[in-house]
Amino acid sequence: MTFKELELFFTLCENPNVSEVAKEKGLSQSAVSLAIKSLEEDLGEKLFDRIGKKLILNERGRIFKEKTSKT
DSSP states (O other), X not given: OOHHHHHHXXXXXXXXXXXXXXXXXXOOHHHHHHHHHHXXXXXXXXXXXXXXXXXXXXXXXXXXXXXXXXX
16 A cells, blocks of 8 residues: 555545546556555455545545544
């Protein structure tokens, strides 16, 4: 798990459109997708449900976000 993966995770929680996030961060769509896939593999859990190019935060993703958010 890297800080970049976490940064992309939190950005995708706010904006689930992979192509928009990729453009915002100056990355390719595949780089964003690979980073999230790597994070999910490290955790052994899917954090998002995929619908087209959008990622919908699922229950495990909400729990992960809650536990890793700085509050």
